[in-house]
Amino acid sequence: MTPQTPRHIAIVMDGNGRWATRRYMPRIAGHWQGVEALRRTVRACTDRGVSALTVFAFSSENWSRPQDEVSGLMKLLAETLTREVPGLDKNGVRIVFAGDRGGLSERVLQGLTRAEQTTASNTKLTLTVAFNYGGRWDMVNACRQLVSNGMSADQISEAALAAVSALAHVGDPDLIIRTGGEQRLSNFLLWHAAYAELFFTDRLWPEFDASDLDAAITAFAGRERRFGGVGVLANDRTSQGSEPVARAA
Ligand code: FPP
Numbered sequence: 001m002t003p004q005t006p007r008h009i010a011i012v013m014d015g016n017g018r019w020a021t022r023r024y025m026p027r028i029a030g031h032w033q034g035v036e037a038l039r040r041t042v043r044a045c046t047d048r049g050v051s052a053l054t055v056f057a058f059s060s061e062n063w064s065r066p067q068d069e070v071s072g073l074m075k076l077l078a079e080t081l082t083r084e085v086p087g088l089d090k091n092g093v094r095i096v097f098a099g100d101r102g103g104l105s106e107r108v109l110q111g112l113t114r115a116e117q118t119t120a121s122n123t124k125l126t127l128t129v130a131f132n133y134g135g136r137w138d139m140v141n142a143c144r145q146l147v148s149n150g151m152s153a154d155q156i157s158e159a160a161l162a163a164v165s166a167l168a169h170v171g172d173p174d175l176i177i178r179t180g181g182e183q184r185l186s187n188f189l190l191w192h193a194a195y196a197e198l199f200f201t202d203r204l205w206p207e208f209d210a211s212d213l214d215a216a217i218t219a220f221a222g223r224e225r226r227f228g229g230v231g232v233l234a235n236d237r238t239s240q241g242s243e244p245v246a247r248a249a
Contacts, residue, residue, distance in 0.1 A: 092124030135190030
């Protein structure tokens, strides 16, 4: 890892449907191809010394897609976990899920719990899969936790909220990449994106490879991060809560 390498990269993996449609294939084929891009990206991140990768795999809003696409994505997650977890585990990848577990089927829940347990002690890369995740859900859920922990209004702080948020285990991303040409966050990591550098590319997610990751990292390295102040060193990763925080009891 060079000093300019982001510690934590987050990705909105967009463009799977268009990739498939342009090839006269069903949209779900694009999502399966997206798994290949994710595998390439995990390897490229570990090779480059990135220690955390967070990907948006299924949003709180994705339930409104056609029923066959939703069930196809659930099947894809369950089957991908069965197939990929042993290899990820062997390569030191820890898997963590972020999102609302309510509403997920028993099969999906079992798969994600097993993946988390199997890989819990790995330290090379933390792969956080945002699944049934929304940034607004995350903030509401964090507030609920603070209240149920008995916290009073004057005890609530940014650090307290971050500590019960879905990314407490990895902290804020330094760089957020969105593929597929749109330039918006779409309810991804609203709290944690506060000081992230944003990188948008027209590449569709199934096409994304190590050279695209390098282009994003190069752009990141050229940015001056000021965190609202002046004179902060470019890419000072210790600023503004970008480090993981301990979860509140
Ligand atoms: C957005 O593309 C992509 C998704 C909603 C799903 C992304 C999921 C994966 C890549 C699989 C990840 C798998 C695991 C196991 C974590 P889109 O359908 O919105 O594409 P479009 O904009 O071209 O329609």
